[in-house]
Amino acid sequence: MRLSIIIIALAGLTLVHYADSQDLPPYRKPKHYPNRHRANAVKSAFQVSWDGYYQYAFPHDSLRPVNNTYEDDRNGWGASAVDAFSTALIMGNGKVVSQILEYIPTINFNQTDTQVSLFETTIRYLGGLLSAYDLITGPLHGNSSSVKVSAILKQAKRLADNLKVAFYTPSGIPDNQLNFNPPRRVGSSTNGIATIGTLVLEWTRLSDLTGDPEYALLAQRAEEYLLQPRPALGEPFPGLLGTNVDIDTGLFVDGSGGWGAGDDSFYEYLIKMYLYDPTRFKRYSERWVKAADSSIRYLVSHPTSRPDLTFLAMWENRTLNFVSQHLACFSAGNFILGGLTLDEPSYVRFGLDLVDGCYATYSSTLTGIGPEIFRWQDDSLPLNASYNKPPPANQTGFYETAGFWITNAGYVLRPEVIESYYYAYRATGNPLYQEWAWEAFTAINATCRIGSGYSSIKNVNKVNGGGFADFQESFWFAEVLKYSYLIFAEDAAWQVQADHSNEFVFNTEAHPIRIYGGRKGGRGRKRGGGGWERGGWGESFKGREQRAENWTRRRGWGRG
Ligand SMILES: *[C@@H]1O[C@H](CO)[C@@H](O)[C@H](O)[C@H]1NC(C)=O
Numbered sequence: 281m282r283l284s285i286i287i288i289a290l291a292g293l294t295l296v297h298y299a300d301s302q303d304l305p306p307y308r309k310p311k312h313y314p315n316r317h318r319a320n321a322v323k324s325a326f327q328v329s330w331d332g333y334y335q336y337a338f339p340h341d342s343l344r345p346v347n348n349t350y351e352d353d354r355n356g357w358g359a360s361a362v363d364a365f366s367t368a369l370i371m372g373n374g375k376v377v378s379q380i381l382e383y384i385p386t387i388n389f390n391q392t393d394t395q396v397s398l399f400e401t402t403i404r405y406l407g408g409l410l411s412a413y414d415l416i417t418g419p420l421h422g423n424s425s426s427v428k429v430s431a432i433l434k435q436a437k438r439l440a441d442n443l444k445v446a447f448y449t450p451s452g453i454p455d456n457q458l459n460f461n462p463p464r465r466v467g468s469s470t471n472g473i474a475t476i477g478t479l480v481l482e483w484t485r486l487s488d489l490t491g492d493p494e495y496a497l498l499a500q501r502a503e504e505y506l507l508q509p510r511p512a513l514g515e516p517f518p519g520l521l522g523t524n525v526d527i528d529t530g531l532f533v534d535g536s537g538g539w540g541a542g543d544d545s546f547y548e549y550l551i552k553m554y555l556y557d558p559t560r561f562k563r564y565s566e567r568w569v570k571a572a573d574s575s576i577r578y579l580v581s582h583p584t585s586r587p588d589l590t591f592l593a594m595w596e597n598r599t600l601n602f603v604s605q606h607l608a609c610f611s612a613g614n615f616i617l618g619g620l621t622l623d624e625p626s627y628v629r630f631g632l633d634l635v636d637g638c639y640a641t642y643s644s645t646l647t648g649i650g651p652e653i654f655r656w657q658d659d660s661l662p663l664n665a666s667y668n669k670p671p672p673a674n675q676t677g678f679y680e681t682a683g684f685w686i687t688n689a690g691y692v693l694r695p696e697v698i699e700s701y702y703y704a705y706r707a708t709g710n711p712l713y714q715e716w717a718w719e720a721f722t723a724i725n726a727t728c729r730i731g732s733g734y735s736s737i738k739n740v741n742k743v744n745g746g747g748f749a750d751f752q753e754s755f756w757f758a759e760v761l762k763y764s765y766l767i768f769a770e771d772a773a774w775q776v777q778a779d780h781s782n783e784f785v786f787n788t789e790a791h792p793i794r795i796y797g798g799r800k801g802g803r804g805r806k807r808g809g810g811g812w813e814r815g816g817w818g819e820s821f822k823g824r825e826q827r828a829e830n831w832t833r834r835r836g837w838g839r840g
């Protein structure tokens with residue numbers, strides 16, 4: 281009781297402090313408020329999830345906590361163990377760390393019976409291994425035997441050596457799908473910008489750690505097609521792209537996109553590469569700036585029933601579609617990180633507005649958890665436009681107060697909303713974001729906890745979540761539990777910093793990768809603030825939402 285009164289008082293004070301002095305660059309490190317009690321509650325949830333996984337699923341990929349069995353949804357290489365690795369390290373969970381350390385050298389990355397996704401394998405397995413290696417050879421130095429530590433990097437290299445055939449295409453754009461034994465491309469004709477553009481951090485890091493330049497060259501060559509998109513169809517707004525690229529020619533085949541599934545982490549990595557190494561990746565940050573400026577100029581949308589909320593629309597060519605996803609809420613944190621990295625307050629402020637919108641998707645439902653996909657009616661376009669429809673009759677009441685209506689009510693243990701609270705908190709020090717993270721974490725803990733772990737649920741707007749899908753995603757370990765922990769944990773080398781003193785950058789699966797050469801984050805470009813007015817759009821929209829639904833159903837599209 282006393283504690284929460286103090287926290288509320290601090291929230292008020294910090295808001296004032298933020299408005300007074302943290303609002304303008306150069307950004308300084310704000311005061312933070314670690315909370316061991318809450319950090320330990322998150323550690324307990326990690327332990328429950330791990331114990332269930334270790335007993336009923338290890339060394340398979342994922343736990344089915346209701347039926348106490350497993351699923352090999354990520355090639356059977358122990359996805360949850362590798363995804364839990366960096367979280368166990370950061371939590372200082374020595375027992376789990378040694379269980380995973382023992383396991384890593386035994387994985388046979390040469391062998392799998394199921395199709396391999398280059399993207400999913402990169403962000404979960406390669407990212408998990410490289411992060412553990414960076415943590416154990418960096419700030420956690422001295423806790424593990426050097427033989428076991430060098431096996432981590434050796435396995436990362438073995439895995440990448442098996443995957444690299446994906447890039448041996450006419451254009452150098454990888455085929456995202458491989459069959460193994462031996463590794464070979466399935467022969468896809470196109471690949472999407474998220475699955476092309478979310479490799480470059482992990483593959484560059486592998487080259488920087490091993491001294492073999494090939495991995496970085498492969499990923500960066502593919503990325504070139506996204507940095508210089510062709511033809512014009514592929515870049516409907518400056519910096520904002522279509523989705524699918526022809527693997528033979530490197531040409532975009534559509535102009536549909538968004539900050540959600542299928543596109544998301546391409547934008548995310550543009551700024552993160554600059555944070556990783558501002559010398560090599562300045563061009564990447566310039567593309568991120570274009571995308572950020574266009575988003576603020578063209579995509580900002582406010583719901584008719586809640587004009588106080590800010591969401592980002594998706595697009596087909598230059599026609600907007602007023603739909604968003606849980607996945608897309610990462611963009612709030614990405615704008616904040618971009619603003620801190622480039623000393624640009626308008627990006628930080630905009631990111632904080634997006635955080636408020638994401639919070640509304642959680643606070644409005646019966647479980648206190650946000651839905652997978654939602655829509656709204658834009659308040660500045662004609663309400664009779666065919667692409668700006670009102671909600672269905674049975675959600676009119678919900679829309680009036682919530683500011684969105686639900687088109688896919690599931691929750692699959694995704695991290696993006698808590699992830700963005702984390703960035704908001706690290707940037708501002710405002711304990712309000714800790715409160716929101718605690719609300720989200722306790723809601724998830726209350727609704728998704730079942731059997732031997734935590735499960736995806738079917739309906740965030742039904743008491744008790746409308747039933748369990750009986751699946752504990754590996755990113756529950758890597759992301760939800762990590763961000764929930766870090767927002768209450770003490771300062772540390774891996775924490776995101778507001779003041780250009782970052783030592784790590786998180787990959788899209790929340791695995792912290794050590795910044796190149798111990799270099800500090802990129803410093804100080806000055807820009808004039810762009811106006812937030814909006815531009816024109818034309819024709820009516822078709823099919824985008826259906827496609828978003830399809831992407832979301834296929835695990836393996838978009839962010840981890
Ligand atoms: C769990 O197992 C029971 C009994 O074997 C089965 O009827 C049920 O369909 C299973 N549940 C799921 C979600 O697979």
Ligand SMILES: *[C@@H]1O[C@H](CO)[C@@H](O)[C@H](O)[C@H]1NC(C)=O
Binds near residue numbers: 372373375420421423
């Ligand atoms: C080293 O391991 C011990 C126990 O396994 C743990 O308590 C301690 O926090 C670890 N130290 C670091 C720096 O992780």
Ligand SMILES: *[C@@H]1O[C@H](CO)[C@@H](O)[C@H](O)[C@H]1NC(C)=O
Binds near residue numbers: 389390
């Ligand atoms: C995997 O394949 C590589 C290259 O052929 C070989 O050197 C290695 O021993 C194999 N590893 C296992 C576990 O089979």
Ligand SMILES: *[C@@H]1O[C@H](CO)[C@@H](O)[C@H](O)[C@H]1NC(C)=O
Binds near residue numbers: 513535599819821822
């Ligand atoms: C987007 O542009 C392409 C190519 O010009 C066209 O085929 C497609 O119909 C357009 N989509 C919309 C919604 O206008």
Ligand SMILES: *[C@@H]1O[C@H](CO)[C@@H](O)[C@H](O)[C@H]1NC(C)=O
Binds near residue numbers: 662664665666
């Ligand atoms: C919408 O309403 C306006 C004004 O009433 C009218 O001019 C316009 O043609 C209508 N548009 C559509 C698509 O019905």
Ligand SMILES: *[C@@H]1O[C@H](CO)[C@@H](O)[C@H](O)[C@H]1NC(C)=O
Binds near residue numbers: 672674675
């Ligand atoms: C609203 O009605 C549609 C169509 O009958 C139905 O599919 C949907 O589940 C309903 N949604 C809610 C929230 O009741």
Ligand SMILES: *[C@@H]1O[C@H](CO)[C@@H](O)[C@H](O)[C@H]1NC(C)=O
Binds near residue numbers: 321722725726729
């Ligand atoms: C999480 O759920 C468990 C089981 O219902 C409960 O014992 C625990 O207190 C909850 N933790 C928090 C922080 O609410």
Ligand SMILES: *[C@@H]1O[C@H](CO)[C@@H](O)[C@H](O)[C@H]1NC(C)=O
Binds near residue numbers: 823
């Ligand atoms: C979505 O998936 C359904 C069923 O697989 C398919 O029929 C439909 O064409 C897909 N829609 C889009 C836009 O990809």
